[in-house]
Amino acid sequence: MTSFPMNAGDGVYSYSKNSQLHKEMIDGAKEMVIDAIIQKLDIKTILSSSNTFHITELGCSVGPNTFSAMQYIVEALTDKYLLYQDQVINFTNNIPEFQIFFNDHVTNDFNILFRSLPFDRSYYAYGVPGSFYGRLFPSRSIHFAHSSSGINWLSKIPKELVDEKSPAWNKGLIHYVGASNVEVVNAYFAQFEKDMEIFFNVRAEEIVQGGMIVLITAFSGYIRLLKFFGSSLMDLANEGKLDESLVDSFNLPLYYPSPQDMTKVVRKNGLFSIERMELINIKSNLVDEADAKTLMMSLRSSIEGIIINHFGSKIGEEACARTILKSEEISEWMKVNYEKPSILFVALKRK
Amino acid sequence: MTSFPMNAGDGVYSYSKNSQLHKEMIDGAKEMVIDAIIQKLDIKTILSSSNTFHITELGCSVGPNTFSAMQYIVEALTDKYLLYQDQVINFTNNIPEFQIFFNDHVTNDFNILFRSLPFDRSYYAYGVPGSFYGRLFPSRSIHFAHSSSGINWLSKIPKELVDEKSPAWNKGLIHYVGASNVEVVNAYFAQFEKDMEIFFNVRAEEIVQGGMIVLITAFSGYIRLLKFFGSSLMDLANEGKLDESLVDSFNLPLYYPSPQDMTKVVRKNGLFSIERMELINIKSNLVDEADAKTLMMSLRSSIEGIIINHFGSKIGEEACARTILKSEEISEWMKVNYEKPSILFVALKRK
Numbered sequence: 001m002t003s004f005p006m007n008a009g010d011g012v013y014s015y016s017k018n019s020q021l022h023k024e025m026i027d028g029a030k031e032m033v034i035d036a037i038i039q040k041l042d043i044k045t046i047l048s049s050s051n052t053f054h055i056t057e058l059g060c061s062v063g064p065n066t067f068s069a070m071q072y073i074v075e076a077l078t079d080k081y082l083l084y085q086d087q088v089i090n091f092t093n094n095i096p097e098f099q100i101f102f103n104d105h106v107t108n109d110f111n112i113l114f115r116s117l118p119f120d121r122s123y124y125a126y127g128v129p130g131s132f133y134g135r136l137f138p139s140r141s142i143h144f145a146h147s148s149s150g151i152n153w154l155s156k157i158p159k160e161l162v163d164e165k166s167p168a169w170n171k172g173l174i175h176y177v178g179a180s181n182v183e184v185v186n187a188y189f190a191q192f193e194k195d196m197e198i199f200f201n202v203r204a205e206e207i208v209q210g211g212m213i214v215l216i217t218a219f220s221g222y223i224r225l226l227k228f229f230g231s232s233l234m235d236l237a238n239e240g241k242l243d244e245s246l247v248d249s250f251n252l253p254l255y256y257p258s259p260q261d262m263t264k265v266v267r268k269n270g271l272f273s274i275e276r277m278e279l280i281n282i283k284s285n286l287v288d289e290a291d292a293k294t295l296m297m298s299l300r301s302s303i304e305g306i307i308i309n310h311f312g313s314k315i316g317e318e319a320c321a322r323t324i325l326k327s328e329e330i331s332e333w334m335k336v337n338y339e340k341p342s343i344l345f346v347a348l349k350r351k
Numbered sequence: 352m353t354s355f356p357m358n359a360g361d362g363v364y365s366y367s368k369n370s371q372l373h374k375e376m377i378d379g380a381k382e383m384v385i386d387a388i389i390q391k392l393d394i395k396t397i398l399s400s401s402n403t404f405h406i407t408e409l410g411c412s413v414g415p416n417t418f419s420a421m422q423y424i425v426e427a428l429t430d431k432y433l434l435y436q437d438q439v440i441n442f443t444n445n446i447p448e449f450q451i452f453f454n455d456h457v458t459n460d461f462n463i464l465f466r467s468l469p470f471d472r473s474y475y476a477y478g479v480p481g482s483f484y485g486r487l488f489p490s491r492s493i494h495f496a497h498s499s500s501g502i503n504w505l506s507k508i509p510k511e512l513v514d515e516k517s518p519a520w521n522k523g524l525i526h527y528v529g530a531s532n533v534e535v536v537n538a539y540f541a542q543f544e545k546d547m548e549i550f551f552n553v554r555a556e557e558i559v560q561g562g563m564i565v566l567i568t569a570f571s572g573y574i575r576l577l578k579f580f581g582s583s584l585m586d587l588a589n590e591g592k593l594d595e596s597l598v599d600s601f602n603l604p605l606y607y608p609s610p611q612d613m614t615k616v617v618r619k620n621g622l623f624s625i626e627r628m629e630l631i632n633i634k635s636n637l638v639d640e641a642d643a644k645t646l647m648m649s650l651r652s653s654i655e656g657i658i659i660n661h662f663g664s665k666i667g668e669e670a671c672a673r674t675i676l677k678s679e680e681i682s683e684w685m686k687v688n689y690e691k692p693s694i695l696f697v698a699l700k701r702k
Contacts, residue, residue, distance in 0.1 A: 049400070051489075051490075052489040052490075052492065097489035097490065099488075099489060101477065106465050106466055106468070107466075109462060110461045110462055110465060110478060111460065111461055111462050114457050114461060114478070114480035115457055115458075117457075117480065124479075124486075124487065124488060124489060125479075125480070126452065126477040126478060126479055127461060127465070127477060127478035127479075127480070128475075128476075128477050128478075129465035129468065129476065129478070135475075136475065137450075137475060138402075138403040138448035138450060138475060139402075139403075139448065141403065
């Protein structure tokens with residue numbers, strides 16, 4: 001299991017200072033998340049043995065986006081609880097307490113996360129180090145799990161992509177975005193399928209009956225911008241500053257599922273029901289302003305670490321810096337090609 | 352509320368590399384902790400609504416000592432559970448799961464803690480940022496709380512100690528150790544009493560009926576070595592490198608309770624029963640070898656941060672470095688004055 005932390009700290013290239021994209025996604029999904037809780041969550045079942053909501057944020061990074069999501073989830077759960085209380089005679093009067101388990105890889109900067117926790121939070125906050133492709137919690141102990149831009153990160157890169165004898169060899173590219181070879185996308189999807197099977201199996205152990213998982217992932221729009229990082233690397237290779245085989249042997253471990261992909265992996269697993277699934281168009285301020293630089297800085301904060309890890313800090317940083325310098329070109333490209341940005345929202349319930 | 356983290360990271364003066372004293376304490380208390388669990392813990396009551404043990408380590412710092420303590424506690428709880436299972440017909444066959452909540456101030460280095468977690472641990476591990484003089488957990492959610500060298504840290508320094516008009520003014524000293532003025536000790540104890548009242552009140556909310564708190568604190572021996580840090584600061588004052596009023600206005604927020612002190616604060620609070628209380632002599636390898644330097648390095652890793660915080664890094668580091676240089680003098684002093692090192696062990700049960 002490999003880990004790919006966001007850029008640490010709070011410096012100029014840090015995730016905490018460049019997470020506007022993720023903020024848009026969290027804000028874009030807000031109404032859907034609240035609606036799923038109000039319409040679909042069965043409070044009676046999930047709180048049958050507890051007066052405390054146990055919530056986990058899977059892939060929380062360092063904030064601040066994770067805190068705004070947790071805040072509206074706590075508020076929605078409280079509203080739902082009060083609605084239920086009004087409907088039931090003799091129901092306990094105690095407002096439930098909330099525990100939030102902020103999970104990310106052990107390499108995540110939990111110190112920054114903890115020091116950024118809102119002072120006026122209405123929940124008990126904990127850090128959970130470890131991959132969410134493994135067990136993190138005792139059996140049947142979680143009521144609500146949330147992950148935004150989390151499950152896009154594959155547990156590893158499928159070998160075929162870097163095997164020159166394989167039909168899925170992804171020569172000269174660093175992702176399936178921009179690849180004309182369908183075998184490349186297939187290899188990515190196969191890995192996503194395997195990872196999600198593991199993900200659902202471990203979550204099914206941890207989540208109480210009737211408990212909910214909400215997954216939010218980018219679907220269209222800025223995903224296609226990833227290819228510019230690959231072209232910067234190829235520029236360096238063409239200038240002789242980098243051996244092209246290093247590009248051939250690298251692929252970003254990111255997969256962006258379609259609604260069809262998501263339906264397939266959930267049904268195949270069989271332990272969760274799909275309560276809501278929707279593509280949501282987000283009004284991207286970033287796109288309206290065609291602020292390609294902000295957009296690319298945001299992408300950079302997510303992927304620079306893994307690029308440096310493969311190419312070394314000198315080449316990795318130069319490739320990222322060059323990509324940011326292409327902002328004008330990227331801006332032109334966006335005006336012509338940019339799809340309306342949208343996210344995939346899915347709410348699942350433990351059967 | 353002020354926080355006083357141990358020296359961070361894993362450098363030459365870090366707590367993680369200089370925590371031999373705390374290791375001795377943890378090892379010294381091991382048999383008592385196990386015995387208290389086996390003899391005194393009422394498994395039936397505490398697990399009546401859960402098949403998961405919720406354990407917290409209060410003031411965990413960064414490891415490695417916290418991990419050895421948690422390991423033997425998990426083993427003892429498992430043994431106790433199996434003993435109980437043997438005695439009861441129709442008792443569930445599931446071995447319970449363990450959640451361990453590692454707590455310390457938000458300024459603690461949780462990144463080091465998480466990266467040092469044992470790979471083969473048999474528990475789910477979480478980090479809990481915050482002062483243990485406040486609420487950390489939902490009501491009635493903790494079964495076992497452990498703190499070694501934690502409650503020695505007062506929440507703050509009583510004002511009288513730094514008020515030159517008060518009879519408790521602690522002029523020229525940085526602790527009650529070495530002070531001839533009884534008002535100084537009284538002021539320290541009064542703060543300890545207030546802090547423990549808060550500590551027991553919040554823990555009483557969090558701990559299930561029959562749940563246990565184990566507290567381990569240094570009692571005699573190396574405590575008296577703290578005065579050498581004070582004398583190094585006074586040396587600097589006498590050399591004109593430091594204004595003496597800065598020494599007068601500083602006191603280490605550390606109190607080392609006697610069994611009588613502990614009995615008094617527990618009884619005054621009234622929410623816990625004393626199941627075991629004992630002074631344990633520890634066979635200090637450090638003392639046998641009269642390794643004053645190792646001992647002083649260990650003390651330094653605990654208190655350097657707070658000294659630097661008051662005196663600035665230049666003076667603070669110099670005072671600590673000078674104290675270490677006095678190892679020969681300290682060694683001589685130890686041979687004449689050193690009491691047999693002992694720790695206070697107390698096991699409490701939530702009524």
